[in-house]
Amino acid sequence: MFDFSTQLASSLLPNPIVTASGCAGSGKELAQFFPLQELGAIVTKSIMLNPRSGRATPRMAETPSGMLNSIGLQGPGIDHFLENDIPWLQSQDARIIVSIAGETVDDYGVLARRVRALSNVVGVEVNISCPNVENRGMVFSCHPDTARAAIENVRRNIGGDLPILAKLSPDVTDIVAIAREVMDAGADGLALINTVLGMVIDINTMKPKLAQKTGGLSGPAIRPIAVRAIYQVHAALPKAPIIGMGGVASGSDALELVLAGASAISVGTATFGNPTAVIKVRDELQELLIQRGFDNFSDAVGFAHRLGS
């Protein structure tokens, strides 16, 4: 019997496939297509302290094998989220990874305290890397000191053993250095990678297609960047569990990230093209691992590092 379970720090998930933050709505949108319990976990949209309108439209531009988005963290704020979204997810018996995003280091601490003791929550993703913020200097994960400060504040406020997963941006010179910094600051694991900052210009209007000019690139176009980032970080920090993401749309895509060192896989943009993509990826990945003679999922994690090359 193949063992598909995976260990994310102190949390054991029955399978390693999870949604990606901001790509599964509140969960209700996808529940018509499959039971949310089927997922390793659902990762919520990044929730902030206050309601947020997000950015003006156009917010999206399709690109070759990818898309740019500049949603800008539209969401209802933590109060509404705790009153509505969380109880509903709990009623579905879903395992939940709550993603939090702050405007300040203090926000992260307050948010961590609000979500630390909820049933069914198996982890907190600390989004310190959303590219769609007004001030690029505010992307916490682009600087070792701000990345550290945000994670330290979450660590101080969470107590207990609920896994803290730091979500990092690939838009840095040395992602390993940032990964070391946040692990040292008290993170239990990493989420790699957030979208890559990009831009599209409409040659008819001769202006940027997105209202706010830049957006985050996602989809298969960025998969090699994700594989590289996961591989580099796993090589340097082999004990840090990684949720890998970036353009996964099939089981073979997921396997690539697993071999690079991911202990779990988020499916994000693929859900936009196919509401059941997450389930397809899960089933295909299991089949591929069995075909390759693995008895359990964990043995495949980071396997590409073991070939002595």
Added chain:
Amino acid sequence: MSAINVRAIQCSAEIISNKKIGAYHHMVFAVSDMAQNARPGNFVAISVGGEASALILRRAFAIYRSSDKGSAGGVIELVIAPHGAGSKWLAAREVHEKVDMVGPLGTSFGIPTEPARALLVGGGYGSAPLFGLAEILKARGCRVDMVLGASSAAKIYAPLEGKRSVSSLTLTTDDGSAGIHGLVSDALPQIIEENQSEIIYSCGPMAMLEAIQLVANKYELVHQASVEESMACGIGVCMTCVVPMRDPDGVVKMSRTCIDGPVMDGSTVVWGSKGIIPEGTWGA
């Protein structure tokens, strides 16, 4: 259970007809159970480009008509304007090919409980969902007047079978190649006054819908508008297709046109908001 997408299913839909009509393609898909829940105003989301495609997002198409009986079982009919890479790919499919379809999605046009005098206004292929609506309104004893506008005569979609359900049909074109030379909104006041219209249903580009709303305000008419915002997913998860909309408590929120629309009460939409977040929007 969740209250979102509750009637939607995902299926492999076989193309049973694909005919070029003017600038458009009329396509019929065998969809079995999906048809029985489809209402005028709903849309479907279709995956395009095939397995190795670089087009990763679904395309949304308003349902032209649907039927759950007949020799092919349940069918959904679409009118495709092949102007982007995805719609061109779809329009080029042969009969018996299959596409991955999710639907029916979104809100539908509200049907009056008592017979009413309805005015249906469509722009370009935005006329498509109005014909299915016209049939239902006619069957309920409503008077149905229709105005269709487009840039030129070739871009007006008005098939013969559709025309049977309407009491009057007025055409407008930007270049004067058919009907009245001008915009649909210019033609509306006279038609509303002549027919004593009580409710407006519309579908087309946002600028047209905004112009119709101004006319609806002037005559104090209910205006159900099927809005057009580009979507990435069609099922409410991507937050791309939002428009500012006033909720029942009067609060303006960036609302998803795939879930809170595409059919919206025109008086609740904050029109002309492309590129801006209106002041006072919740969370702004």
